[in-house]
Amino acid sequence: MVKTFCSQPVEITDVYPDVSVIIAAYNAEHTIGRAIRSALDQDGVSVEVIVVDDKSSDGTTAVARSFSQPNIKVLQLAKNAGPGHARNVAVDAARGRWIAVLDADDEMSPDRLSTMLKRAENAGAVIAVDNIGVIDNGNGKSYQMFPTSRLEELGKITLPMFIASNLVFGSTFNYGYMKPVFRRDFVQDSHLRYDENLRIGEDYLFLASMLASGGECIVEPAAGYSYHVHAGSISRTLKHHHVSSMIEADALFLSRFQFDSQAKSAQARRTRNLEEVRNFLILVDHIKRGSVHNIVKMAFDDPAAFRFLYMPIGVRIKRLIPSFMSRNPFPKHGRTKQQSGV
Structure with missing residues (x-):
């Protein structure tokens, strides 16, 4: 069935929404509300929001459960197991035709998912990524992660170019920062999971595995995802x-x-x-x-x-x-x- 996208929020009218937005959260009580609101406020697509609290020690779960909308599900893990495990729990709980990954301290523009789904479905792709708006919480400045012209020329991301882009300390940003939207049935049929042994780099490996499984990844040049930069950079947190x-x-x-x-x-x-x-x-x-x-x-x-x-x-x-x-x-x-x- 061809999905018609409209310009207003769409309520879930059946068992299977267009998109499941999955949010793995840990000690994110100050930002999780903003992330959830941006997911619920998507125009033109039906969404469900799945928050998996990775055993936070703050009020993350309480904030997430303060939302009364019926299309939000909050799961609290019994022990802290890392972002890979939390995302696997969310993927298992998802019912949407597509799954969108959203970090607990980031947000999306209201037209992001409808724009990405249209581009992916028109191209017959099972993965879509888009440009990223970077917001520096330290100085309040914002900018676009990649030049629009670069992504327009790129069109698609292949496995070799994705691997080549992801060199640690190789550049300020690489394609591994992109948050994918992907077909749930493709991931299930390909038996793909997030690596639960990784505390850093699990996002990269999951997208690389989708590409290695034959998934075509289309690129939306517009920036619909907002990435918030905090004081703790990878150079401070990355350990050998x-x-x-x-x-x-x-x-x-x-x-x-x-x-x-x-x-x-x-x-x-x-x-x-x-x-x-x-x-x-x-x-x-x-x-x-x-x-x-x-x-x-x-x-x-x-x-x-x-x-x-x-x-x-x-x-x-x-x-x-x-x-x-x-x-x-x-x-x-x-x-x-x-x-x-x-």
């Missing part, structure tokens, strides 16, 4: 054990799917990038602890890890180096160029 988990998850991803030469090449670059980032974060820990032996060992084992010192986190770490050197000077003789460059 997170990256180790990403490397392990990528290895399983490689073993599960068949890749063409372009995707294999892109994945090889990503794997090396993750290894360098992991070693850089280990280096940061060594510098903070003043471990001369381990810093010197890192210089020999993976000197490429030192190149990330140009990043904002690297600038902060460089400030530690003078005091570190005064407490732990290298010997006057025998230093390599890499060691001298630190």
Whole structure:
């Protein structure tokens, strides 16, 4: 049946709404209401909103349950299990023909879902992504994540270009930030799940798995999703054990799917990038602890890890180096160029 999209909110009139908006939430009492309202206020499509509270210690569940609309479902997990598990619970509970992912601290414009569904269904695609409006909560400034002309020219996102875009510290933003809208039956038939072992990077791997399963991903150049940037950046929160988990998850991803030469090449670059980032974060820990032996060992084992010192986190770490050197000077003789460059 061809769905007709109108310009006003549509109530759910049958068991299967057009879109299930899934929100995994953890300690989001100050933002979850805004996210839910933006999902409920969608024009031209029927929606259900599924909030999964990942054992928050604040009032997230209370705020979510304060909404009286019949098309919202709030589930509270018995223990904190991470965003991957929370999203899997939401996907399992979803009834919509399409599923849209929304973070608990973000929001959508009222015409976002109708615009994306029209574009996807006209193209026969099972995945749609769109541009992102970035809102810096620190300074109040806002801007568009990707130039509209770039996404208009792109048209679709393939597996090789998606993998190639997702290099940690490679750029400020990449395609992994895009929040997909995807066909529920496609995910079910392809037996796809979020990786519950990942605390960071589960979104990337899920979309990559959809692409690797043959899903066509269409791009809407307009920005219908608003991404709120907070004080805690990835350079402050990313730890080397997170990256180790990403490397392990990528290895399983490689073993599960068949890749063409372009995707294999892109994945090889990503794997090396993750290894360098992991070693850089280990280096940061060594510098903070003043471990001369381990810093010197890192210089020999993976000197490429030192190149990330140009990043904002690297600038902060460089400030530690003078005091570190005064407490732990290298010997006057025998230093390599890499060691001298630190």
